[in-house]
Amino acid sequence: MIDELVQRVRGRLRERPRVLIGIAGAPGAGKSTLAEALVDAIDPRRTESAWIPMDGFHLADVELDRLGRRGAKGAIDTFDAWGYLALLQRVRRETSHVVYAPSFERELEQPIAGAIPVLPSARLVVTEGNYLLDESEPWGEVRAALDEVWYLEVDDDARRRRLVERHMRFGKPPEAAVAWVLDVDEPNARRVAAGRHRAHLVVSAAGGSPPAG
Ligand SMILES: Nc1ncnc2c1ncn2[C@@H]1O[C@H](COP(=O)(O)OP(=O)(O)OP(=O)(O)O)[C@@H](O)[C@H]1O
Ligand SMILES: [Mg+2]
Known part of the structure; x- marks a missing residue:
């Protein structure tokens, strides 16, 4: 599977100086694992690539408390979607200096600003997260800011x-x-699955194929 994806990305890299690839998928689908594998395969030294998780745009707990949404962390309204869009647009436009992206710290369950440098030399930027194919505003613009968005599909039982x-x-x-998986992750997973048909490519463990319909 990864070999085909690497070839596909290499093709894109021949077309433009900086390529932005998105990977969408349900919670636990393996998006981060795939993003890392892709970047490692294409640029093991990490000087010409960057991996930007959408998770870096989780709202901080202090803001989730203000909104009364701390218990829903991971739902679409618990992310700074416009901030994510603006960052992707900056990554596209600003190639003469470093652009910094936030990471997500799993121990803290909160984002950390300034953690991920996108160097001027970065030719490949892979970003991944749940809602890249959502149709609500501004996620349609997020999809448009990327060269391709893939949908990562896995067996739901294994994923859970x-x-x-x-x-x-x-x-x-x-x-x-x-309880968290059933009550919080699963409704989010259904919302993510509704965006599958908007993907440029559906990637499954069995290999990539164009989305049906
Ligand atoms: N192909 C695979 N086979 C087996 N386990 C995998 C595979 N890909 C990922 N995993 C495991 O599944 C879990 C979820 O993977 P990962 O963190 O990459 O998913 P994710 O889609 O980024 O999740 P999240 O939406 O929560 O960020 C991890 O524990 C990872 O080690
Ligand atoms: Mg992840």
């Missing part, structure tokens, strides 16, 4: 199992981990 494991690894007791 991995999510529970990860919540536990980062400190949730087993029952709380299962």
Whole structure:
């Protein structure tokens, strides 16, 4: 699977000086893992690429508290969507200096500003997250700011199992981990799946194929 994707990205890199690829998918689909594998395959030294997680645009807890949305962290309205769009547009436009992106710190469950440099030499920028293919404003513009957005599809049972494991690894007791996956992650997963048909490419463990319909 990864080889085909690498070839596809290499083709894009022949077309323009900086290529922005998005990977969308449900919580726990493996988006971050795929983004990292792609960047590693194309630019192991990380001087000509950058990986920008949409997760860096999670709202901070202080703002989620103000909004009364702390318990919904991960829902579409708990991200700074316009900030993410503006950053992607800057990454497209501003190639003569470093553009800094925020990372998401899983121990803190909060973003950290200035953590990810997009160097002027970066030719490939991979960004990934849940809502890149959502149709609400401004996510349509996010899709338009990218050269391609892929939808990463995986078996839902395996995905949920991995999510529970990860919540536990980062400190949730087993029952709380299962409840979070069912009550918070799953509604988000359904919203993400509704954007599948807007993808330029659907990537599954079995290999890439054009989206149906
Ligand atoms: N192809 C794979 N096979 C088995 N496990 C995988 C695979 N890809 C990812 N994982 C595991 O599944 C979990 C979720 O992967 P990852 O963090 O890449 O997903 P994600 O889509 O970025 O999740 P999130 O939406 O929460 O950021 C991790 O524990 C990861 O190690
Ligand atoms: Mg991730």
